[in-house]
Amino acid sequence: MAIESARSAAREVVKNGPLSRSEVARRLNLSPASLTRLAKPLVDSGLLVEGEPQADPVHGRIARPLDVSGELRFLGVKVNVDALYAVVTNARAEIVARASSPLASTTPDAVTDGIVAISQSLLGDVCRSERIGVALGGHSLDGRMVNVSRSLDWHDVALTEAVAARTDLRTVVENDVLALTQAQLWFGMGRGHSDFALITVGVGVGCSLVIHDSVVRREHPNAPTVGHFVIDRTGPICADGHRGCAMAYLSSGSICQSVSIGLGRVVTYDEVLALAASGDPVAARVVQESATALGRLISSVSMLTGIQDVLLSGEGIGLATTAPDSVAAGIDSDRPGWALPIATRIEPMDFYEWARGGAVVAIQDYLDTYPIEFAPARKAAIA
Numbered sequence: 001m002a003i004e005s006a007r008s009a010a011r012e013v014v015k016n017g018p019l020s021r022s023e024v025a026r027r028l029n030l031s032p033a034s035l036t037r038l039a040k041p042l043v044d045s046g047l048l049v050e051g052e053p054q055a056d057p058v059h060g061r062i063a064r065p066l067d068v069s070g071e072l073r074f075l076g077v078k079v080n081v082d083a084l085y086a087v088v089t090n091a092r093a094e095i096v097a098r099a100s101s102p103l104a105s106t107t108p109d110a111v112t113d114g115i116v117a118i119s120q121s122l123l124g125d126v127c128r129s130e131r132i133g134v135a136l137g138g139h140s141l142d143g144r145m146v147n148v149s150r151s152l153d154w155h156d157v158a159l160t161e162a163v164a165a166r167t168d169l170r171t172v173v174e175n176d177v178l179a180l181t182q183a184q185l186w187f188g189m190g191r192g193h194s195d196f197a198l199i200t201v202g203v204g205v206g207c208s209l210v211i212h213d214s215v216v217r218r219e220h221p222n223a224p225t226v227g228h229f230v231i232d233r234t235g236p237i238c239a240d241g242h243r244g245c246a247m248a249y250l251s252s253g254s255i256c257q258s259v260s261i262g263l264g265r266v267v268t269y270d271e272v273l274a275l276a277a278s279g280d281p282v283a284a285r286v287v288q289e290s291a292t293a294l295g296r297l298i299s300s301v302s303m304l305t306g307i308q309d310v311l312l313s314g315e316g317i318g319l320a321t322t323a324p325d326s327v328a329a330g331i332d333s334d335r336p337g338w339a340l341p342i343a344t345r346i347e348p349m350d351f352y353e354w355a356r357g358g359a360v361v362a363i364q365d366y367l368d369t370y371p372i373e374f375a376p377a378r379k380a381a382i383a
Helices: 002-016 021-028 032-045 108-123 159-167 176-187 246-250 252-263 269-278 281-305 318-322 324-333 351-368
Strands: 048-050 066-068 074-079 083-089 095-102 131-136 146-149 154-157 170-175 196-201 205-211 309-313 343-346
Touching: 002 021, 002 032, 002 066, 002 351, 021 032, 032 048, 032 066, 074 108, 074 176, 074 351, 083 108, 083 351, 095 108, 095 351, 108 131, 108 159, 131 159, 131 176, 131 351, 159 170, 170 176, 170 351, 176 196, 176 205, 176 351, 196 281, 205 246, 205 281, 246 252, 246 281, 252 269, 252 281, 269 281, 269 318, 281 309, 281 318, 281 324, 318 324
Parallel strands: 074 131, 131 170, 196 309, 309 343
Antiparallel strands: 048 066, 074 083, 083 095, 146 154, 196 205
């Protein structure tokens, strides 16, 4: 009980600090004396520090607020099929360094080699890291084994064991959309919202839910994702043979293919959006239809879950900013006139932001392993 209370206190300060001891105690429904006892080992371990003396807003007494140490560092890595993106952050997931490197192969050995190399590049001989968080398109039941990754063609790959053995750093792995959602819940657009959905558009289509301040997890690697949700059975066909699913309408590959066929030449996703914005009839038609499908997906997620706040992101979310009226029309088309409006917020994010999600997963794992893993920060040994 005391250990979990200490963990809760540490999470509260990391997410919302600096906070006075009385404020932390109030938020956790603890007595000031209990919080004082719990805070001492957190300060002694180096996780928390005491700030400059100031008046306690609750009692008016002079007190030293608790804050997270500025010395802690965490490494986050985003694994794509063609490249790695990595960041070093502090304990509040603020990026202090970043790097990327190409991936010639997606075999487990090649990805492990790449993670070790990019870790060495970022950390060098002087920077410390408490642990590594890896975000990828796949499913892990325990944060250690990659049970399934269809994009990488992996099944039951012990990635974290391999990385940890060569870096001497505890390593955790998480689905990339869930990692991004954790980052938004703790340190991003989702702060202050106990319930929201995050929908991502890009190479794939992702969706995750936060309900009562907790990210909802899929418990089985073979449970279909929102990418296979059917929006219109008369629509285009996806790579898995589904007609009119979210992937068929919203993946960057499907959109590029449709426009390329119409124009008789190969175009990139950025070109598609630029052509649509300039009024090209082929690109504009495809983008408008895809944006309408995005609106219908947003509406469906809201009606199925009751969630009214939806965050839109991903490397392809420029679709929503290029055709906002079509997104709005898609949302309205499936909702009764008396329905509460859905609050949508768009936040384009590059792959470094996805890597930051990996760092947040590492931060959370660090806090969840108190007191076993807490020790003065040590220099990372990268082999």
